[in-house]
Amino acid sequence: MMGRKPYIREVSKTTWWLKHPRYMNYMLREVTSLFIGLYTAVAIDGVWRLQQGREAWEHFIAWTFSTEAVFMHIVFLVFAVIHTTTWFNxxxxxxxxxxxxxxxxxxxxxxxxxxxxxxxxxxxxxxxxx
Amino acid sequence: MAKSHKPIIWGLFAGGGMVSAFVTPVMILITGLAVPFHLISREAMSYDRVHAFASNPIGKLLLFVVIFLPAWHAAHRLRITAHDFGLRQDIPIAVVLYVTAAVGTIMTISALLKM
Incomplete structure (x- = not known):
């Protein structure tokens, strides 16, 4: 039996990482996986279209010229570089x-x-x- | 010692993390940004040229490695990251992520084998 009530620190399960810059750095490093995953899905889509034929591939390349695709790829690139540097370090x-x-x-x-x-x-x- | 599937997942995570670190940034540049920003010509990414690359056995193997390993790396790391964001349904999350990576792997293999 416990003689006294143990101290339990209240820690949020969802926002704990906002409490300290070191935790935020950790989360920044870990969320790179989301963008690596999303880009990999785009790459798989590209290979799939390449296999479908010339027209499907041309559509894929034309799509990379769209504003949203350029924006997406810039975001992917930023997180991929964060992954690389944190991984190497x-x-x-x-x-x-x-x-x-x-x-x-x-x-x-x-x-x-x-x-x-x-x-x-x-x-x-x-x-x-x- | 009890057998565990952990070493396989861990190997894919570590190998995928290393492959991603070296090649994912330049892959993003080549397939997503280099053509719209005129770093390389549109002809360089033409159907004939890319298809020829994917038809070559070495090209096929390279594409397979730079796609399938990062996919498994991302799936495993996202599983851990979901936990860090307070999502505690580990088993359903793991199933969804690993099944997604498996489907992506199978799609990549079947597409590469058709070329």
Whole structure:
């Protein structure tokens, strides 16, 4: 039996993350998944239309010129970049690396990821644009 | 030790997070913004060129990886994020998200195999 009433802190289940900038940063990082998911749905739609044929694909490309599609893709891009930077910034914790017995400095691990990101992005754009 | 499906979901989440981090921003640029903003020509994204890319076995594999892994990453992370926003019906949420990712994966495979 409890001798006294335990203290229970009242915490909102839906708005707790508004209480501290650190919690807001956490939520910003986690909600990137919503936009990665939505963009992936657009990409699947694109592949599906490509398989349907020339006309369906042309419709898809024409749609990307619309104001709402441009707006959507800018929002997707902003959140995708937030995902990339937050993901890379925790890589030293998620997969610490060693050279011999020496731990690799955090900056080296993070820097290597950023360098790889730039190379992949530039190459992809160059290949896509011929 | 009891068998668990967790390592599979976790592997898809981590692998998908890494693939997304490297390629999703540039994919968004290529498929959504580069043509309207004249970074690349409309011909570069013409039906013939993109279809040829998706018909090539390496192109197919690349497209599959950059679509299916981020889909599973997003599904798993959204499940956790729903909990953080106070939605405590974990099982129905998990079912909806994983089924959506599975349907997307199957659509991607079947579309790529037809080209």
């Amino acid at each position: 925790v890589t030293p914790k998620a997969m610490p690396m060693h050279v011999g017995d020496e731990p690799l400095p955090d900056a080296a691990i993070i820097g290597a990821h950023y360098a790889g990101w730039v190379v992949v992005s530039v190459l992809a754009l160059l290949i896509a644009g011929k």
